[in-house]
Amino acid sequence: MSRPVTLDWPLEKLQTWMLRVMTDSDSNRAGVATGQSTGLDSAEPERLLRPAGVESPVERLAIYRRGYLARLTECLADDFPALMSALGDQEFKTLCRNYIAAHPSTSPNLNAFGRFLPDFLLQQPDLAMAQFYSELAQLEWALVEVLHAQALPPISTLALAATDAESLLDVRFEVGKAARLLTFRYPVNEFFQAYCDNAALELPAPMITSVVVVRTQYTLWRLDLLPAQATLLSRLVQGSALNAALDDIRATPQEIQAWFSEWTRLGIFSAISLTNTCNDGHQTTY
Numbered sequence: 001m002s003r004p005v006t007l008d009w010p011l012e013k014l015q016t017w018m019l020r021v022m023t024d025s026d027s028n029r030a031g032v033a034t035g036q037s038t039g040l041d042s043a044e045p046e047r048l049l050r051p052a053g054v055e056s057p058v059e060r061l062a063i064y065r066r067g068y069l070a071r072l073t074e075c076l077a078d079d080f081p082a083l084m085s086a087l088g089d090q091e092f093k094t095l096c097r098n099y100i101a102a103h104p105s106t107s108p109n110l111n112a113f114g115r116f117l118p119d120f121l122l123q124q125p126d127l128a129m130a131q132f133y134s135e136l137a138q139l140e141w142a143l144v145e146v147l148h149a150q151a152l153p154p155i156s157t158l159a160l161a162a163t164d165a166e167s168l169l170d171v172r173f174e175v176g177k178a179a180r181l182l183t184f185r186y187p188v189n190e191f192f193q194a195y196c197d198n199a200a201l202e203l204p205a206p207m208i209t210s211v212v213v214v215r216t217q218y219t220l221w222r223l224d225l226l227p228a229q230a231t232l233l234s235r236l237v238q239g240s241a242l243n244a245a246l247d248d249i250r251a252t253p254q255e256i257q258a259w260f261s262e263w264t265r266l267g268i269f270s271a272i273s274l275t276n277t278c279n280d281g282h283q284t285t286y
Contacts, residue, residue, distance in 0.1 A: 021065070022065050022068050069100060072100050072110070073093060073097070079114045079140060079144050080141075081140070082136060082195040082196075083133060083137050086203070087133065095121075095124070098124075099117060099120050103120070111144075114141060118134045118138040118141060121133045122134045132185075132186045136188045138184075138188075139182060139184070139189060139192055142182060142213040143213055146178050146214065146215045149176075149215070151177075151178035151217065152177075152178070152270045153267070154267045155269050155270065155271060170241050171241065171274045172236075172240075172272070172273045172274075173236045173272055174269060174270050174273070175270065176267060178215040178267065179213065179215075179267070179268045179270075180212070180213040180214070181210070181212055181230075181234060181237055183209070183211075183234075186206055188211075189211045190209075190224075191204055192222070193222075209224065210227070210229070212225060212263075212268060216266055223262075228250055228251050232245055232246065232259070
């Protein structure tokens with residue numbers, strides 16, 4: 001029976017070898033070969049691992065390798081369930097395998113592991129409707145980001161109510177960290193809702209849509225926007241003052257008031273600032 005050879009190698013180099021063997025996405029033996037690139041030219045598993053049971057050292061290493069891939073695939077499935085349903089289990093697993101190879105985990109915290117997946121989908125030349133799948137992943141990733149972001153209490157509009165109409169036009173709205181404004185070429189929010197309702201999933205035709213993803217306390221919201229709403233909110237997000245943002249918006253004052261009432265109630269805005277030109281440009285934040 002073969003015995004491991006005592007090797008005078010630094011622990012750091014051995015750990016690097018073990019990591020590369022475990023995380024190689026190709027095969028067990030390919031992982032061993034990759035591990036040898038650390039400078040351990042004779043780092044065969046048989047020389048580094050003690051014999052145990054009937055499994056070879058390579059087979060035992062494969063247990064860790066399969067666990068690594070399975071855990072990261074599970075993480076992606078948890079963050080992108082609608083995408084998994086749209087692609088199908090097998091194609092999704094293949095996508096995950098390729099993604100893990102291109103973007104290996106670099107942190108013990110997996111909250112941000114899937115952040116590159118929307119862009120990664122656009123790089124798949126053989127994937128039909130890659131734009132749709134990328135946008136669906138973008139929506140799901142926005143839900144993940146908003147879920148982990150700090151949600152602030154809704155802003156108070158009492159001070160604004162007491163502000164004269166002329167000064168009110170100079171107000172600026174700051175969007176909170178727990179809110180995302182997204183514009184898509186496909187109706188991905190409608191598709192996502194069909195997934196949530198366990199309805200039949202059909203790949204949609206192109207259609208420009210805009211969605212706000214926001215969290216209030218423990219509730220996630222996905223709010224479809226009319227084109228005028230999307231234009232107005234986009235201008236506010238970019239820092240325009242209210243008067244500039246309202247330019248050429250086709251809506252009645254009552255409609256606009258209703259929009260702001262809902263956006264404020266949902267917590268889309270984290271702060272409102274008003275520049276008082278009568279007081280040497282002093283800025284007041286509510």
